[in-house]
Amino acid sequence: MLKDIKEALMKGDRETVSRLTKKALDEGLEIKKILDEGLIAGMEIIGAKFKANEIFIPEVLISAKAMHAGMAILEPHFVKCGIKPAGKVVIGTVKGDLHDIGKNIVSMMLKGSCFEVTDFGIDVSPEKFVNAVKKDPPDIVAMSSLLTTSMGSMRDTINALKDSGLRDKVKIMIGGAPVTQDFATAIGADSYARDAATAVDKARELIKLKT
Numbered sequence: 001m002l003k004d005i006k007e008a009l010m011k012g013d014r015e016t017v018s019r020l021t022k023k024a025l026d027e028g029l030e031i032k033k034i035l036d037e038g039l040i041a042g043m044e045i046i047g048a049k050f051k052a053n054e055i056f057i058p059e060v061l062i063s064a065k066a067m068h069a070g071m072a073i074l075e076p077h078f079v080k081c082g083i084k085p086a087g088k089v090v091i092g093t094v095k096g097d098l099h100d101i102g103k104n105i106v107s108m109m110l111k112g113s114c115f116e117v118t119d120f121g122i123d124v125s126p127e128k129f130v131n132a133v134k135k136d137p138p139d140i141v142a143m144s145s146l147l148t149t150s151m152g153s154m155r156d157t158i159n160a161l162k163d164s165g166l167r168d169k170v171k172i173m174i175g176g177a178p179v180t181q182d183f184a185t186a187i188g189a190d191s192y193a194r195d196a197a198t199a200v201d202k203a204r205e206l207i208k209l210k211t
């Protein structure tokens with residue numbers, strides 16, 4: 001079944017991805033397994049084929065839409081949370097970058113772990129992050145970047161927070177395929193995670209450091 005989800009995602013067959021994701025849930029498969037071995041596994045192959053020029057943007061977009069369809073089925077099935085959130089997170093893909101699949105998974109997993117998440121979507125400017133912190137400081141600002149050319153926007157956002165005197169009010173977590181711990185350290189982020197499950201663990205650690 002996971003293999004079928006993976007293959008349907010690669011074909012960009014939204015209906016089959018939705019149907020099989022639902023079926024996998026109904027049959028009691030773990031959400032994490034469906035994500036990792038079905039949806040993400042399919043997207044990884046798409047990434048490799050794109051890199052090798054075997055497929056092009058339109059095919060990638062169709063698979064990305066199928067990925068979103070699968071994630072929409074999974075999202076309501078994460079645990080129900082109590083009234084007090086584990087922490088507040090503002091998340092977004094940084095300016096110049098339109099990739100949102102990984103960011104959406106991180107957002108979904110954080111919500112599933114009872115964090116209150118405000119998702120600003122894609123192409124989020126440093127000013128927008130700064131205004132959010134000014135208005136109602138979250139515990140964590142989380143930024144995603146998939147392009148080497150947009151990684152600098154993470155540094156710009158941290159600098160803009162410093163310039164506004166708000167840097168110490170929040171913890172900053174970054175991630176995305178080209179991002180590394182070294183880069184996080186270099187730009188003064190508090191934390192880096194390579195995948196969504198680790199992002200949840202790191203977010204919990206950051207909350208402990210704050211309190």
Ligand code: B12
Pocket residue numbers: 040043044046047048050051057058060061064096097098099100101102103105106142143144145146147148149173174175176177178192193194195196197199
């Ligand atoms: C899907 C995709 C697209 C789709 C995006 C659709 C969408 N809605 O997101 C479309 C077709 C629109 C697209 C466009 C482009 N893309 Co593109 N794309 C990809 C692709 C194939 C997959 C990305 C993905 O979704 N991966 C799956 C998810 C699950 O993984 P992930 O994003 O890495 O996220 C995980 C972790 O990184 C982490 N994480 C992610 N965010 C965060 C945030 C935090 C806070 C934390 C802690 C962790 C974390 O957790 C996630 C889950 O485990 C990658 C290839 C690749 N191998 O990454 C290229 C890739 C990123 N794209 C690339 C390029 C070049 C482009 C374009 C410039 C192409 C063009 N010529 O127009 C445009 C850029 C548009 C723009 N301005 O952003 C290059 C980037 C190269 C580089 N060095 O910068 C890549 C690497 C492909 C390649 N090998 O050439 N792309």
